[in-house]
Amino acid sequence: MDKKAFWEKYYKLMKNIYGNQEKIENLIILQLNEAELDFFKDSKYVLGRFESTLNQFCKICENNIEKLNNNMLVLLLLSYVHLNDLKNAKRIRKVLKEKGMDKERPTWLDGVDDFQPSENIFKGKYITAKYDKRIEDLGKFLIKDFDKIEEFIVKEWGNILPKKMFFNLIDNVGPSPFNGLLYEAYFKVGHFYKSEFIRDYLSSTIVHEIFHFHRSNYLIYNIDDTQIGPFKFIDEGYAEWKRTEYLKKHSEYKIYADNCAYHMLGSNLFELSNLKDKWFKVMFDFLNFPIYETATSFTYFLEDKFGYDKINKIFNAIPDYPEIKTWTDYLKTYFESDLINLMQEWKNKILENRDNKESISEKIITFLKVEKIDDNEIIIYYKSRYPLWAGHNIFIYDDMMKLQSIDKIDKYRFLKDGKLKMNTVKSNQLTIFVHFFQYSQQLKFNLDDNDIYL
Numbered sequence: 001m002d003k004k005a006f007w008e009k010y011y012k013l014m015k016n017i018y019g020n021q022e023k024i025e026n027l028i029i030l031q032l033n034e035a036e037l038d039f040f041k042d043s044k045y046v047l048g049r050f051e052s053t054l055n056q057f058c059k060i061c062e063n064n065i066e067k068l069n070n071n072m073l074v075l076l077l078l079s080y081v082h083l084n085d086l087k088n089a090k091r092i093r094k095v096l097k098e099k100g101m102d103k104e105r106p107t108w109l110d111g112v113d114d115f116q117p118s119e120n121i122f123k124g125k126y127i128t129a130k131y132d133k134r135i136e137d138l139g140k141f142l143i144k145d146f147d148k149i150e151e152f153i154v155k156e157w158g159n160i161l162p163k164k165m166f167f168n169l170i171d172n173v174g175p176s177p178f179n180g181l182l183y184e185a186y187f188k189v190g191h192f193y194k195s196e197f198i199r200d201y202l203s204s205t206i207v208h209e210i211f212h213f214h215r216s217n218y219l220i221y222n223i224d225d226t227q228i229g230p231f232k233f234i235d236e237g238y239a240e241w242k243r244t245e246y247l248k249k250h251s252e253y254k255i256y257a258d259n260c261a262y263h264m265l266g267s268n269l270f271e272l273s274n275l276k277d278k279w280f281k282v283m284f285d286f287l288n289f290p291i292y293e294t295a296t297s298f299t300y301f302l303e304d305k306f307g308y309d310k311i312n313k314i315f316n317a318i319p320d321y322p323e324i325k326t327w328t329d330y331l332k333t334y335f336e337s338d339l340i341n342l343m344q345e346w347k348n349k350i351l352e353n354r355d356n357k358e359s360i361s362e363k364i365i366t367f368l369k370v371e372k373i374d375d376n377e378i379i380i381y382y383k384s385r386y387p388l389w390a391g392h393n394i395f396i397y398d399d400m401m402k403l404q405s406i407d408k409i410d411k412y413r414f415l416k417d418g419k420l421k422m423n424t425v426k427s428n429q430l431t432i433f434v435h436f437f438q439y440s441q442q443l444k445f446n447l448d449d450n451d452i453y454l
């Protein structure tokens, strides 16, 4: 097939990307058999979409490796991992390191190039899930009810879904990278343990990821550097907002997200425009702060303002506005307002609602003790009714009401009996906020006299 005929056919089929997935795959294989690999030189990503053409994708990327940008190198790395070619994956990881990827997105790619897939897998109609065989006990436990995820996504999105999606649980910590071409994600479960709460949390995170795949069907805009910030802010907020429906905690999570947003926005850690324009910078600068929860709070604000249906359909409605050419123009038309104006309105609302009237006051933390380690660091021990994640469920202020940066000490996230560390503060008193879904607690703690909170 000549160039023109091929691409005409390809783009026609791509209009219904999931409905035509098999036809698209067959068309590409046919063309690969007829033409030279170089035919796809300027559109390599096309070959990265299918397991059947993944080897050729890697080959054509290698042929032009010095011209690949970091995004393509990441896709190449993840494709090698999918093919279980860890030697080449490690080589590409090194190239990315030299190009500063680990500085730009710390911990993001850690452990991915060391994935050793289990024999035991979950195989549903859409989802294939594996875990690293070195964490068999945990992996088996976590994928046990993945059929519930399939039930939810089919109910929610019908057949507007990739025909094959791959989820891999790896023994590492940090944000999880994904291969959007192949619909494959690597979840870091190094900080998880066997509990129902954790399993639901992970399952709902997979729902979050599948939402990203689903909305690709509607997203016709080119998301370049000027669009990525405004896009991610809505995209991630919406994905989290949808996750709460899997958990059946939609209204409870709003209270939690608004509380998180209060701590983030009230502390003026960044300009509102940074959250809008420099999503990745803010996200990686504030790794242990609730950035995703803050974005989710904004989606809830939109739900309050425009109604559930309008927000629920924000991506699906894109084809109704064929004349619009960019994501930011789309938002402006869809909401009849600039994103930054809506964000300002949201910020004011969050800050006015200081003690979040919807929160239910509860004694979540039942025990608290502080230990001075040296002149620079203190450790805080707590016992809690609910599993807490330092920096996401617990917020600590000094007596000038400056939000402190805290971090968990234990390997595990979400502990009822945990420790966290923070830098020594000059003040004698700490104000501590705890939020877990609709429940909230505020307590004051004196640092000077070996106090214990009971």
Ligand SMILES: [Zn+2]
Pocket (backbone or CB within 6 Å): 208, 209, 212, 235, 236, 239
């Ligand atoms: Zn996401």
